[in-house]
Amino acid sequence: MSANDRYEIHQVDILVVGAGGAGLRAAIEAAKSGLKVGVVCKSLLGKAHTVMAEGGIAAALGNTDPEDNWKEHFRDTMYGGKFLNDWRFALKHAQLAPECVLELQEWGALFDRTEDGRILQRAFGGHSWRRLAHVGDRTGLEMIRTLQDKLLSFKNVDVFQEATIIHILKDGNSVSGAVGYWRETGRFLIFKTPAIILATGGMGKIYEVTSNSWEYTGSGYALALFAGAELRDMEFTQFHPTGMVWPPSVKGILVTEAVRGEGGRLYNSKKERFMQKYDPVRLELSTRDLVARSIYTEIKEGRGTEHGGVYLDVSHLPAEVVKKKLPGMYKQFLQFAGIDITKEPMEVAPTMHYTMGGVVVDPETQMTRVQGLFAAGEVASGLHGANRLGGNSLSDLLVFGKLAGKGAAEYVSSLKKEPKIDKGEVDFAIKDSLKYFEEKDGVSPYDIHDELKKTMQNLVGIFREEKDMKKALEKIYELKEKKIRVNGNVMFNPAWHLAIDLKFMLLCAECVTISALERKDSVGAHSRLDYPNESKEKYNQFIELKNGSIQLRKEPTLEVPDELKALLKVPPSRKWEERNGNKKNEKGE
Amino acid sequence: MKNGEVTFLVFRGEREKGIFKEYKIPYQEGMVVLDGILYIQSKLDGDMAVRWNCKAAKCGSCAAEINGKPSLMCKTKVKDLEQPIKVEPMRAYPHIKDLVSDTSWNMKTRRNMIQKIGFSPKKDANWRMKDQDIEKGREFRACIECGLCLDTCHVLREHKLFEKFIGPAYLTFAAYLETHPMDSANRLKWLKEEGGIMYCNITKCCTEACPEEIHITDNAIIPLKERVADEFFDPIRMIARKIFGGKS
Ligand SMILES: Cc1cc2nc3c(=O)[nH]c(=O)nc-3n(C[C@H](O)[C@H](O)[C@H](O)COP(=O)(O)OP(=O)(O)OC[C@H]3O[C@@H](n4cnc5c(N)ncnc54)[C@H](O)[C@@H]3O)c2cc1C
Ligand code: SF4
Ligand code: SF4
Ligand code: FES
Numbered sequence: 091m092s093a094n095d096r097y098e099i100h101q102v103d104i105l106v107v108g109a110g111g112a113g114l115r116a117a118i119e120a121a122k123s124g125l126k127v128g129v130v131c132k133s134l135l136g137k138a139h140t141v142m143a144e145g146g147i148a149a150a151l152g153n154t155d156p157e158d159n160w161k162e163h164f165r166d167t168m169y170g171g172k173f174l175n176d177w178r179f180a181l182k183h184a185q186l187a188p189e190c191v192l193e194l195q196e197w198g199a200l201f202d203r204t205e206d207g208r209i210l211q212r213a214f215g216g217h218s219w220r221r222l223a224h225v226g227d228r229t230g231l232e233m234i235r236t237l238q239d240k241l242l243s244f245k246n247v248d249v250f251q252e253a254t255i256i257h258i259l260k261d262g263n264s265v266s267g268a269v270g271y272w273r274e275t276g277r278f279l280i281f282k283t284p285a286i287i288l289a290t291g292g293m294g295k296i297y298e299v300t301s302n303s304w305e306y307t308g309s310g311y312a313l314a315l316f317a318g319a320e321l322r323d324m325e326f327t328q329f330h331p332t333g334m335v336w337p338p339s340v341k342g343i344l345v346t347e348a349v350r351g352e353g354g355r356l357y358n359s360k361k362e363r364f365m366q367k368y369d370p371v372r373l374e375l376s377t378r379d380l381v382a383r384s385i386y387t388e389i390k391e392g393r394g395t396e397h398g399g400v401y402l403d404v405s406h407l408p409a410e411v412v413k414k415k416l417p418g419m420y421k422q423f424l425q426f427a428g429i430d431i432t433k434e435p436m437e438v439a440p441t442m443h444y445t446m447g448g449v450v451v452d453p454e455t456q457m458t459r460v461q462g463l464f465a466a467g468e469v470a471s472g473l474h475g476a477n478r479l480g481g482n483s484l485s486d487l488l489v490f491g492k493l494a495g496k497g498a499a500e501y502v503s504s505l506k507k508e509p510k511i512d513k514g515e516v517d518f519a520i521k522d523s524l525k526y527f528e529e530k531d532g533v534s535p536y537d538i539h540d541e542l543k544k545t546m547q548n549l550v551g552i553f554r555e556e557k558d559m560k561k562a563l564e565k566i567y568e569l570k571e572k573k574i575r576v577n578g579n580v581m582f583n584p585a586w587h588l589a590i591d592l593k594f595m596l597l598c599a600e601c602v603t604i605s606a607l608e609r610k611d612s613v614g615a616h617s618r619l620d621y622p623n624e625s626k627e628k629y630n631q632f633i634e635l636k637n638g639s640i641q642l643r644k645e646p647t648l649e650v651p652d653e654l655k656a657l658l659k660v661p662p663s664r665k666w667e668e669r670n671g672n673k674k675n676e677k678g679e
Numbered sequence: 680m681k682n683g684e685v686t687f688l689v690f691r692g693e694r695e696k697g698i699f700k701e702y703k704i705p706y707q708e709g710m711v712v713l714d715g716i717l718y719i720q721s722k723l724d725g726d727m728a729v730r731w732n733c734k735a736a737k738c739g740s741c742a743a744e745i746n747g748k749p750s751l752m753c754k755t756k757v758k759d760l761e762q763p764i765k766v767e768p769m770r771a772y773p774h775i776k777d778l779v780s781d782t783s784w785n786m787k788t789r790r791n792m793i794q795k796i797g798f799s800p801k802k803d804a805n806w807r808m809k810d811q812d813i814e815k816g817r818e819f820r821a822c823i824e825c826g827l828c829l830d831t832c833h834v835l836r837e838h839k840l841f842e843k844f845i846g847p848a849y850l851t852f853a854a855y856l857e858t859h860p861m862d863s864a865n866r867l868k869w870l871k872e873e874g875g876i877m878y879c880n881i882t883k884c885c886t887e888a889c890p891e892e893i894h895i896t897d898n899a900i901i902p903l904k905e906r907v908a909d910e911f912f913d914p915i916r917m918i919a920r921k922i923f924g925g926k927s
Contacts, residue, residue, distance in 0.1 A: 133730070135786055136824055137738045195806055198798040198859060200813045200820060207807035225817075231737070232820060242790040243797055251786065274775055303732045337709020339753070343735055422735070425754070427709055536721035578726030581693060582776040585725030 096520065097278035102128035102248070104498045105268055105283040107255045107310070110138035111230075111487030112467025112494075113289030114237035115190075119495025120287070121244040125502055128281060129241070130250045130270060132305050136238050139291050139303050140487065143230030144346070144418075146212055146222030147488070148481030149187035153204055154211040155666050158219035160184040164654070166662045167482060170216045171446075171475020172614045173628055174323065177650045178453040179472035183482070183489050190488035191223050199236040201225055215347065215378065216479040218662045227418050233484060253279055255309070256590055257519035258286060258317040258463065259511045265317070265462030266509035269519040273587065276580020278520050284509055285498040287456075288314060288449060288465040289491065293598045295539075297442035298547035299342040301333055307591040308598035310469035314449045315597065319458035321633045322471045324598075325605035326446035326615045328478055329552050331382040333441025335399035340426045342441040349402060349419055349436075350374040352411070356385065357401040357435065358393035364400070379477070382440040383617055386552045395437050403435035440552055444483065446474040446615065447605070450632065455497030456490055462501060462509070466494035476614025524580075526589040532575030535589040542569055542592070542599060550603050555619045559607045566600050600640060605631050608642055685757055687715050690767035691727070695774045699765065700724075706757065712766060713741055713752035716778065728777040736890060739823030742769055742830065743778050749827045751890050752778075769826060771836040782826055784841055788849050795873070798856055799864040812860045819855035819899055821891045822848060828885035828895055834878045844875035847885035847895045854899035867903075867910045876900070876907055 106117040109131035120127045131138060150163040163184035168175055195201065195209065201223050202210040213220045225232040241247060252273040259267035265286050270279040290310030294302025311321055332345040350356075356374050358364050365373040368384040385400050395401060404412050409432035413420050416431070423429045423436060448471035449458060456464045467487045474482065526532070549562035576586045611625035612618045628647035633640055650658065685706045688699040702719050713731055720727040732738040734753045741752040744767045746760055757764065772780035828847040834840050845853070853866055853874065870876045881904075883896045893899070 203810045242793045339711045339714040582728035583726040
């Protein structure tokens with residue numbers, strides 16, 4: 091191939107990287123300004139991770155419980171995040187989420203309804219009121235379709251589906267473009283653009299057991315770091331206590347908390363109901379982090395099941411109750427595991443689910459410290475602190491996606507001169523990505539990926555300890571040094587795609603491990619065996635790249651202003667139940 | 680499953696040209712076809728092209744033809760299949776590589792519909808809707824855009840009328856738009872003239888292929904076809920409609 095047909099050049103005003111909830115919402119807002127918008131995504135449009143979300147979107151609409159309002163939502167989010175959230179994000183999120191949900195409705199979304207025809211809301215862990223707008227158990231599908239259709243109604247939008255961005259180009263401290271490739275042909279794509287919005291989602295694929303899809307390779311975190319932006323609190327990785335472990339095809343897939351809510355019991359291989367040991371009062375319905383830690387301990391101490399999980403059992407409940415209250419789970423286990431959960435126990439283990447940490451952005455514009463580089467959605471940080479509440483991600487995508495689109499449009503409109511792309515940088519990025527075909531005796535990218543996943547799973551998992559994490563870091567450095575070899579050509583070649591992604595995944599793994607080593611206390615999703623107590627000081631950890639190596643800095647968490655502090659006095663509780671005299675919520679979350 | 684082994688015959692090649700390559704791989708309990716393909720990819724042929732995302736029948740990425748039947752690879756269990764298991768890409772679409780076909784027609788079609796006959800809320804919409812008002816629309820919204828119905832439909836598969844017929848998936852999309860309680864547009868003319876709804880001769884193959892169990896033919900296509908027929912082929916009703924107005 092000659093250099094000219096090796097790549098094609100596109101000029102856009104704003105490039106959105108990612109077409110999940112955050113990317114689509116950002117692109118819609120950007121398109122409203124009339125500027126030319128490009129949207130790039132690794133999979134086909136509509137297949138991003140957002141499509142898998144089930145439970146709902148948290149927004150204090152006050153339909154189901156009129157007492158609910160943004161102040162309540164703000165408080166719940168701050169408590170959920172153990173006050174390590176940047177309050178400015180939590181405030182904006184709580185205030186803007188309701189109008190964002192109503193927008194979806196006006197674009198055609200069909201949410202479940204209340205008796206009087208408004209959007210119905212359901213209860214979820216950590217939320218004081220019934221707050222989640224939902225569509226049965228396929229909220230994400232409804233959300234992504236609605237956003238995707240809205241986006242496609244604009245004529246000034248180009249969608250580049252099945253394309254991957256691998257490098258951000260800069261002119262001084264400003265964004266000037268990006269390099270990517272088409273998955274189908276392997277042909278390179280050069281974008282000339284003064285603004286890029288990263289909406290690339292999370293990085294669950296650095297762990298072995300995860301509810302996340304193959305796309306979750308953390309490229310956004312790495313692209314941001316390489317471009318000169320900062321990351322915050324990468325140690326906060328959320329492990330959901332119950333994911334499927336068997337059969338292999340469904341390892342990591344989520345088993346909803348409602349299973350325990352309905353009376354499901356956890357047993358180890360010795361048939362002991364082990365939660366009696368860890369939390370004799372709340373048993374299986376203890377907090378998520380505690381249940382996850384308990385399950386993990388049982389497995390690590392040799393009382394796990396054959397496939398490395400523990401048993402979650404509802405077979406003592408009447409079969410019709412199980413089928414009525416847990417229809418999705420009944421179907422999921424019957425279909426994928428061949429297990430009738432009314433008769434046999436499920437095998438479950440914690441599963442890596444979400445990344446609270448991420449790219450540092452301005453709460454108003456969503457811009458990073460790099461001019462023209464924006465971020466929104468799971469890849470960004472600030473809102474969730476040390477722990478995310480269920481439902482707060484989908485609302486995060488809408489609120490901050492929208493702000494990012496607006497921020498980028500304003501930035502581009504105010505630009506005086508067009509930033510230039512550096513041809514040498516383009517050539518380097520292309521050459522670097524093709525080197526895997528030239529390695530004579532490198533190893534398979536799949537093998538490196540396997541080793542990375544095992545390392546993170548075993549050494550930087552739910553329970554962390556200095557000696558393990560040091561080992562993990564050594565392993566990560568060793569893997570970084572390994573030469574990778576890819577066979578075949580550039581046409582739709584997953585081995586090649588993985589080889590490129592590994593560079594990003596290894597950097598993310600390094601960030602998580604270093605942050606986790608440096609946080610010498612236990613809080614939220616971060617549990618240290620060697621430092622089991624929560625520190626008195628509230629602080630956040632920031633990471634940047636200096637001369638290619640990771641630098642970490644601690645800073646006290648931003649103080650909540652007095653007028654908002656007043657809202658934080660009373661901790662969250664299940665208030666609608668208290669109001670109803672503890673009548674059980676019949677939707678049974 | 681002899682000696683815990685399964686035999687796959689997987690279509691390997693580029694742009695329609697290729698062969699069925701045989702792979703013998705270890706069987707694991709609960710294995711679905713996608714597991715087999717990903718095993719081959721990670722251990723034997725790293726450049727095997729395949730699409731997938733959720734592995735839980737939720738995203739509609741992994742459509743292929745398994746022993747001749749259009750199916751989701753993540754939902755089809757190996758133990759229910761006759762061996763060797765023949766896996767090939769959706770054949771109605773142009774081929775790209777291995778199990779990946781060029782489905783870009785889907786986005787083009789949807790985008791065209793959105794721009795021509797997209798959701799168009801009533802001016803005075805109050806957004807009050809009851810669960811029973813949206814029941815129909817909800818069924819159509821369960822579509823995960825897997826393309827299996829399109830791959831199955833003879834109008835597209837055999838007659839290749841991609842330019843003239845929007846196919847079952849997008850008729851389902853039209854049905855969602857038409858049944859949305861707040862919508863004000865009338866799409867019948869477009870469906871007849873641009874959407875090619877009359878090419879459908881109600882064979883119901885699409886319904887059988889749908890992994891979401893949407894009653895594509897009975898609930899989406901037939902009611903739309905009846906309304907189109909009423910509007911354009913029945914003179915008495917046409918006049919009545921002119922006098923009494925209304926969408927249906
Ligand atoms: C099973 C499950 C259930 C969940 N349920 C809920 C729920 O009920 N409520 C809730 O609030 N949250 C839920 N979550 C979390 C929530 O779904 C995710 O956090 C959220 O969807 C992330 O959205 P996003 O827009 O940030 O990223 P995604 O939707 O993952 O989109 C990322 C996009 O970026 C693209 N991309 C990535 N890297 C590149 C690159 N280098 N070049 C080009 N494109 C790239 C991808 O292709 C994709 O289009 C759930 C998560 C899981 C796993
Ligand atoms: S019923 Fe109509 S749309 Fe469905 S397969 Fe038959 S001809 Fe195609
Ligand atoms: S209607 Fe059914 S078969 Fe057709 S694309 Fe949608 S989900 Fe797939
Ligand atoms: S991988 Fe999502 S439907 Fe099969």
